[in-house]
Amino acid sequence: MDVGVGTLRTDVLVIGCGIAGATAALRLSREEDLHVTVITGAQEPKETSTYYAQGGIIYRGLDDSAELLAEDIIRVGDGLNSEEAVAVLCEEGPSLLRRMLIEELEVPFDAQPSGGWHLTLEGAQSTARILHVADATGRAIEERLLSALLSRPNVELLSGYTAVDLLTPAHHATDRRAVYEPLSCCGAYVLQQQSGKVVSCMAQATVVATGGVGQIYLHTTNPPTARGDGLAMAHRAGARVINAEYVQFHPTAFYDRYAPRFLISEAVRGEGARLVTEAGEPFMQRYDPEWVDLAPRDVVSRSIHREMLATGAKCVYLDLASYMTADRIRERFPNIYKQCLDYGVDVTTELIPVVPAAHYCCGGIWVDHFGRSSVKNLYAVGEVSCTGVHGANRLASSGLLEGLVWGWRAGRDIVDRFHGGLETPSVDIPPWYDEDLTEKADPALIVQDMTTIRHIMWNYVGLIRSKKRLERAIDDLSSLEKEIEKFYRTTRLTDGLVGLRHAVQAALIVGGAAWENKESRGCHFRED
Numbered sequence: 214m215d216v217g218v219g220t221l222r223t224d225v226l227v228i229g230c231g232i233a234g235a236t237a238a239l240r241l242s243r244e245e246d247l248h249v250t251v252i253t254g255a256q257e258p259k260e261t262s263t264y265y266a267q268g269g270i271i272y273r274g275l276d277d278s279a280e281l282l283a284e285d286i287i288r289v290g291d292g293l294n295s296e297e298a299v300a301v302l303c304e305e306g307p308s309l310l311r312r313m314l315i316e317e318l319e320v321p322f323d324a325q326p327s328g329g330w331h332l333t334l335e336g337a338q339s340t341a342r343i344l345h346v347a348d349a350t351g352r353a354i355e356e357r358l359l360s361a362l363l364s365r366p367n368v369e370l371l372s373g374y375t376a377v378d379l380l381t382p383a384h385h386a387t388d389r390r391a392v393y394e395p396l397s398c399c400g401a402y403v404l405q406q407q408s409g410k411v412v413s414c415m416a417q418a419t420v421v422a423t424g425g426v427g428q429i430y431l432h433t434t435n436p437p438t439a440r441g442d443g444l445a446m447a448h449r450a451g452a453r454v455i456n457a458e459y460v461q462f463h464p465t466a467f468y469d470r471y472a473p474r475f476l477i478s479e480a481v482r483g484e485g486a487r488l489v490t491e492a493g494e495p496f497m498q499r500y501d502p503e504w505v506d507l508a509p510r511d512v513v514s515r516s517i518h519r520e521m522l523a524t525g526a527k528c529v530y531l532d533l534a535s536y537m538t539a540d541r542i543r544e545r546f547p548n549i550y551k552q553c554l555d556y557g558v559d560v561t562t563e564l565i566p567v568v569p570a571a572h573y574c575c576g577g578i579w580v581d582h583f584g585r586s587s588v589k590n591l592y593a594v595g596e597v598s599c600t601g602v603h604g605a606n607r608l609a610s611s612g613l614l615e616g617l618v619w620g621w622r623a624g625r626d627i628v629d630r631f632h633g634g635l636e637t638p639s640v641d642i643p644p645w646y647d648e649d650l651t652e653k654a655d656p657a658l659i660v661q662d663m664t665t666i667r668h669i670m671w672n673y674v675g676l677i678r679s680k681k682r683l684e685r686a687i688d689d690l691s692s693l694e695k696e697i698e699k700f701y702r703t704t705r706l707t708d709g710l711v712g713l714r715h716a717v718q719a720a721l722i723v724g725g726a727a728w729e730n731k732e733s734r735g736c737h738f739r740e741d
Contacts (some may be wrong), residue, residue, distance in 0.1 A: 216318055217414050219644040223250040225627060226416035228376045228443065231261035233595025233616035234422030235358040237584075238312070240624025242365040247631065249367060250414065251731070252374040252403060254708055255438050259355050262424045262435055263595065263613065266351025267478035267549070270314075271614040274332055274342035279303040281339060281342050282455055284440055286611060289337045289509045290575075290604025291735040293456075298601040301582055301622075306614045310344070317348045320345055320355040333610035334483040336507045341649045343610050348478050348546040351613065362630075370387065375584055375708045376442060377402040377732065379450040379591065382640045391640065396451045398591035406708050411645035418590050418627045421447060423675055425596040426460065429661075430571035430669035434476040440712045440718020443597040445498045445636065447578045453587040455599050456576025456630040458726035458737045461607050462676055463572035464488075464513035467565065468528040473558045474570045477531060477549060479609050484545060485536035487730070488517065488529055489564065496520055496529075511606050511736035514569040518676045521568075530564035569676060573612055574685075576726070584623030592627070594619045605735020650706045659709045662697060666720050679741045683728040690721050702704050 224247045234251065241249045247598060249580065255261070268667040282303045287294045293570040296448045314320045322344045330613050332341040332549050346353040355358050364366050380400045380418035382391035395431075400416040423443030425433025448454050465481070482488070487495045488506050501508040503707035540722070543550050544562070570623045578593035580600055586593050595616040602615050673686035699716050732740045 215492060219410070220414055221250065221414040222401070223414065223416050224248045224631070225250070225418045225420065226414050227251045227420040227422060229261070229422030229424060229595070230258050230359065230362070230370065231424060231595055231616065232358065232613055233620040234420060235362055235618050236458045236593055236620030237420050237422065237592070237624040238368055239358070239365070240621050241627060242362070243632070244628050245367060247628070249369060250369050250371065250416070250556055251362065252371045252376065252414070253438070254375040254406070254442070255436075256373050258359055258370060258372050260436050260438060261350055261355060262439060263351045263616070265436060265476065266613055267348045267432065267476050268335055268480040269308065269343035269345030269350045270332065272310055272332065272342055272344040272356070273339040273360060274328065274676065277340050277342050278283070282342070285339050286338060286602065286608045287538040287604065289606050289608040291606055291732060294604035295601025296740065299580060302602050302611070302615055302618055306618050306631050308620060310614065313617065313621070314354060314357070318361060319358050320346065320353050333480050335479045336482065336513065337504065337509045337518060337608060338414060343411060343483070344482065345480065347548065348480065349548050351574060354613070358451050358514065362462070365663050366606045373406040375406060375711050376423070376446060376512065377404050377706065377711050379446045380413065380415070380497055380642055381450050381588065383718065384450070385642050387641045387643055391409065397589035397590060398450060399640055399642065403447070404706050404708065404711060409705060409707070410708060411647065413642050413644060415642065418592065418630070420584070420592040420594060420623055421597055422595045423597050425574040427571040427721070428721060429666055429670050429676070429716050431667040432466060432474045432568060432570040432688060434463050434570050434572050438717045441594065441722075442712065444577055445715040445718040446720065447588070447591070447593065447683040450588055451589070452591060453579040454577065455579045457574070457723045458730050459575035459603070459605050459735055460571055460723060461573040461575055461736045462514040462569040463497070463689065464510055464517055464569050465531060465567040466554070466570035467553065468568040469556050474568070475552055477565060477567055478546070479510070481531060481533055481546065481549065485532040486531050487536065488513070489697070490520070490524065491508045491530060492651040493532060504658070505553060510572075510605055510609065511738070514677055515738060516736070517569055527567045528566040531567055532561050533560055542702070546643035573607050575599070580619070582622065583626040584619045585626065592623045594623050605737060647705060650705045654704050654707045654710045658700070659713050662693065662713055663716060665693060666716055670720055670723070674727055676738065678727055678737070678739045680728070683724060686723065686724045687728060690717060691715055691722060694721060
């Protein structure tokens with residue numbers, strides 16, 4: 214990477230290093246003449262949604278097929294899926310997983326004592342097809358991906374670098390005649406957190422892999438970086454965004470007033486656990502007699518929400534101890550066992566308190582089958598994108614597989630375009646100017662505004678929505694956005710301030726999409 218005054222130059226910029234971004238970078242790194250720069254706002258590169266994925270990743274069951282998997286995905290997605298995208302995932306996913314994760318990276322997936330992989334069942338899956346590494350599958354995958362990335366001489370991984378804005382000639386070029394050209398992307402303005410300086414990172418192709426929007430909600434299973442950064446930046450750049458209203462809530466996040474909302478994997482129910490009241494009474498049969506505790510996530514989440522409203526309870530419970538021996542629990546779910554024990558709950562003998570939490574955004578930046586967005590030279594992969602695979606609701610453990618497939622495809626497409634002569638405009642982008650900004654960001658204001666966003670989204674754009682709630686959300690968020698924008702324009706940047714601006718705009722994107730869509734479908738449910 215060539216470094217000029219306030220400028221970084223690279224062939225490909227990848228923003229984010231979860232399974233999708235890391236896979237794209239690894240595919241690109243096979244071309245020795247390409248330089249790849251991967252940035253992440255986290256201080257530790259592993260701090261991604263991938264790292265915290267517990268349950269597993271879809272593979273191929275014993276009596277499974279691409280057609281059967283496609284049926285499950287489309288049924289859960291309420292028929293709003295792109296059938297072409299689903300076919301790509303189902304036909305290419307398992308074989309790519311075998312080649313890359315099993316054979317090349319040697320991810321230590323759990324095996325049966327008698328031989329073969331241990332495949333488990335999760336919600337709305339018609340057969341056991343989930344590969345896992347105990348209850349820390351994402352951690353094992355992410356660690357192997359990062360290890361491979363760090364071994365590649367033509368990949369530079371920069372942590373503590375926050376993407377501020379995507380660079381587009383139409384918006385940023387010194388030659389204002391660039392506004393007449395089709396929208397294209399040539400990199401990003403990037404904040405070096407330690408120095409507080411913003412640099413221009415110029416790239417011939419840019420891959421956005423920033424993850425989801427969970428942090429705009431009060432309760433979420435997502436890491437702190439999931440603020441909607443990529444969604445907001447792409448929207449400002451003019452990229453097409455679709456299906457943003459379909460935010461999936463995971464039914465079971467650990468509940469304690471003083472604890473973070475860490476995930477209690479769906480695999481716990483896949484192994485037999487039941488959702489129960491405080492008195493230990495199962496209740497899901499009243500809401501979904503067919504699938505009961507293994508109904509699709511949106512159904513289970515709303516059922517828990519209604520049960521809590523009906524009883525006035527602050528949470529419901531998972532009963533695992535009645536259905537699995539203590540030794541088996543510690544073997545199968547060692548991390549869940551340890552995390553719960555840290556907060557005083559022994560899952561081998563006690564009920565686990567749980568509530569729904571924002572988990573996965575099924576919509577995002579529109580992309581084609583190769584991760585190409587509507588903006589030239591801008592790709593999006595993973596949760597920040599919308600391939601059409603998930604439709605109105607995501608099938609359990611399909612997100613990691615989608616990230617793997619589209620990360621690989623985007624990387625391959627960029628390589629093909631480089632070999633075929635990638636068309637990139639010669640453009641002069643001015644350096645970031647903030648010399649006249651003397652005001653320092655007040656962390657208290659940032660925390661308060663983020664808290665306001667999270668309460669608005671949870672109460673008005675959450676599990677159950679209505680016209681009045683959504684109108685209130687849009688009014689409140691629009692007013693808040695104006696204040697945040699004033700704050701942003703007069704204050705020296707920090708990661709928190711950049712994230713706050715991204716978050717309020719992502720919240721407006723989600724709220725606006727929910728208001729426009731009056732049809733209840735999948736994880737977008739309107740009571741009116």
